[in-house]
Amino acid sequence: MSFVEVRNIFQSYGSRPILERVNLDVAKGDFISIVGASGCGKSTFLRLLLAQEVPTRGTIRIDGNDPAVEPGRERGVVFQRYSVFPHMSVRENIVAGESFHRCWGRFYGAGKKQALDRADETLNRIGLAHVADAYPATLSGGMQQRLAIGQALVARPRILLLDEPFGALDPGTRLAMHDFLMELRAQTRMTVFMVTHDLEEGFKLGDRVLVFDKTRWDADYPDNYGATITYDFDARNGGIPFQDIMEEHNVLLSA
Amino acid sequence: MRLINRSPGRPAALVLMALPFVAVLAAYAIGSEVRLAENPQDKLLPAPAQILETAIRLFTEGDRRSGRILLWYDTGASLARLAIGVGIAALSALAFGMAIGMLPYARRTLNAFVGVISMVPPLAILPILFIIFGLGEVSKVALIVIGITPVMIRDLSARTLEIPREMIVKAETLGASSAVIAMRVVLPQILPRLIASVRLALGPAWLFLIAAEAIAAQLGLGYRIFLVRRYLAMDVILTYVIWITLLAFLMDYALRLLSRKAFPWTEAAL
Ligand SMILES: Nc1ncnc2c1ncn2[C@@H]1O[C@H](COP(=O)(O)OP(=O)(O)OP(=O)(O)O)[C@@H](O)[C@H]1O
Ligand SMILES: [Mg+2]
Numbered sequence: 001m002s003f004v005e006v007r008n009i010f011q012s013y014g015s016r017p018i019l020e021r022v023n024l025d026v027a028k029g030d031f032i033s034i035v036g037a038s039g040c041g042k043s044t045f046l047r048l049l050l051a052q053e054v055p056t057r058g059t060i061r062i063d064g065n066d067p068a069v070e071p072g073r074e075r076g077v078v079f080q081r082y083s084v085f086p087h088m089s090v091r092e093n094i095v096a097g098e099s100f101h102r103c104w105g106r107f108y109g110a111g112k113k114q115a116l117d118r119a120d121e122t123l124n125r126i127g128l129a130h131v132a133d134a135y136p137a138t139l140s141g142g143m144q145q146r147l148a149i150g151q152a153l154v155a156r157p158r159i160l161l162l163d164e165p166f167g168a169l170d171p172g173t174r175l176a177m178h179d180f181l182m183e184l185r186a187q188t189r190m191t192v193f194m195v196t197h198d199l200e201e202g203f204k205l206g207d208r209v210l211v212f213d214k215t216r217w218d219a220d221y222p223d224n225y226g227a228t229i230t231y232d233f234d235a236r237n238g239g240i241p242f243q244d245i246m247e248e249h250n251v252l253l254s255a
Numbered sequence: 256m257r258l259i260n261r262s263p264g265r266p267a268a269l270v271l272m273a274l275p276f277v278a279v280l281a282a283y284a285i286g287s288e289v290r291l292a293e294n295p296q297d298k299l300l301p302a303p304a305q306i307l308e309t310a311i312r313l314f315t316e317g318d319r320r321s322g323r324i325l326l327w328y329d330t331g332a333s334l335a336r337l338a339i340g341v342g343i344a345a346l347s348a349l350a351f352g353m354a355i356g357m358l359p360y361a362r363r364t365l366n367a368f369v370g371v372i373s374m375v376p377p378l379a380i381l382p383i384l385f386i387i388f389g390l391g392e393v394s395k396v397a398l399i400v401i402g403i404t405p406v407m408i409r410d411l412s413a414r415t416l417e418i419p420r421e422m423i424v425k426a427e428t429l430g431a432s433s434a435v436i437a438m439r440v441v442l443p444q445i446l447p448r449l450i451a452s453v454r455l456a457l458g459p460a461w462l463f464l465i466a467a468e469a470i471a472a473q474l475g476l477g478y479r480i481f482l483v484r485r486y487l488a489m490d491v492i493l494t495y496v497i498w499i500t501l502l503a504f505l506m507d508y509a510l511r512l513l514s515r516k517a518f519p520w521t522e523a524a525l
């Protein structure tokens with residue numbers, strides 16, 4: 001049994017199908033990149049994984065659990081924007097990652113002191129210690145996303161969902177964020193789903209790259225059919241497994 | 256250079272700011288001068304000096320019968336009504352606005368109702384309030400509450416709905432319950448809006464207060480103005496009007512200051 005199990009998902013808004021017959025099995029610790037044309041339903045698929053929406057048909061299970069009906073702690077998320085709380089300082093945002101599931105959403109007494117210490121540790125690790133007391137609005141886009149990812153991770157989700165997390169960043173910051181994300185992933189071995197518009201980014205970061213597209217197409221009524229997973233690339237080693245095979249082949253031949 | 260791209264320097268800006276005030280004062284002084292020259296008994300536009308004299312008397316001298324300085328008692332009574340009315344309105348607007356903005360069940364139940372209620376002209380139901388609550392304090396406070404609460408609820412529920420869905424979902428993924436989302440995510444972001452909403456509602460609140468006091472009261476700024484109207488005591492009326500304006504301005508200023516001091520994150524930017 002796979003860790004994340006997507007079975008025959010259909011999703012329609014009104015009478016308009018967006019996704020159809022989506023099936024997927026993901027092993028624990030895999031990094032899945034999702035690409036596809038704009039408006040084909042990538043974010044919709046992520047919302048289904050997040051349980052922000054319930055699919056019209058089909059089920060999504062994590063670790064064999066019952067399909068969720070609302071977002072919860074086992075699924076973490078970072079959106080392109082609005083993923084941190086603007087009224088809390090950077091440090092408070094990190095503490096919130098641990099404290100929000102508690103009764104009043106806060107730590108008290110000794111627990112608070114420890115939580116603050118842990119938050120400072122986290123901030124050190126994600127390179128935001130020097131802005132711990134600043135408000136997110138004063139941070140650059142890259143730093144805000146780093147904060148958002150750090151906040152999501154301290155809640156220890158089973159899977160992490162990223163919807164174009166670096167879409168609004170400049171190329172240089174993007175590269176820095178790739179390193180940051182790879183490093184965190186190496187430490188946590190988290191299962192990650194990331195929607196991106198950047199193919200290169202998808203292959204660089206992902207173990208697999210899923211392509212969403214329509215398989216059926218009605219020229220008169222383009223909205224008649226939904227999209228599904230049309231390609232499922234193995235993206236390890238930069239997405240070029242064939243070269244490995246070829247080389248082995250050649251080596252064998254010459255031997 | 257285009258007109259839309261021209262702006263005055265700092266000294267010029269100050270002069271321009273003072274200009275309308277000076278113009279109005281000058282127009283009044285001239286008008287008063289002209290009328291008094293024609294008829295020294297004229298009561299319509301008392302001389303500025305006389306208004307000042309009256310003002311000093313009103314602020315410092317006690318009533319001939321009771322010895323109380325009525326202006327301060329009037330101010331106290333009016334401000335108490337205003338504070339209670341606006342306070343009740345703000346608290347209920349906060350509670351209902353957040354509920355409507357956050358909970359689909361509350362939204363379905365209350366949204367249309369509040370929409371209709373906010374269309375009822377409050378002054379039209381003032382007689383009903385007097386009949387139900389009598390002529391005492393309750394009906395005056397009730398008028399303020401009824402007059403400004405529906406609009407504030409609509410404002411705050413709209414603001415609550417404006418909070419990006421992503422932020423709420425993020426809180427959910429951190430395991431926050433509805434109560435935690437309300438207290439830790441929505442409330443802190445709505446409070447600055449509440450203050451903005453109160454600032455906007457203060458104008459109507461004063462209107463309803465003075466209207467209610469004009470009709471039935473023994474004390475209050477609005478009551479006094481309408482009382483001395485019978486004697487054409489323009490100097491007293493003008494003193495009270497200026498005093499009310501000053502109070503309203505100070506309240507607005509204080510709220511703006513409070514908003515800036517209490518919610519520094521609203522001003523934070525890169
Ligand atoms: N709640 C909703 N109600 C109705 N239609 C919706 C809803 N959410 C999304 N859609 C529609 O579903 C389609 C897919 O949207 P989605 O956001 O999943 O696309 P996407 O692949 O993420 O696109 P992009 O690359 O632009 O982010 C769009 O045409 C959108 O208009
Ligand atoms: Mg999208």
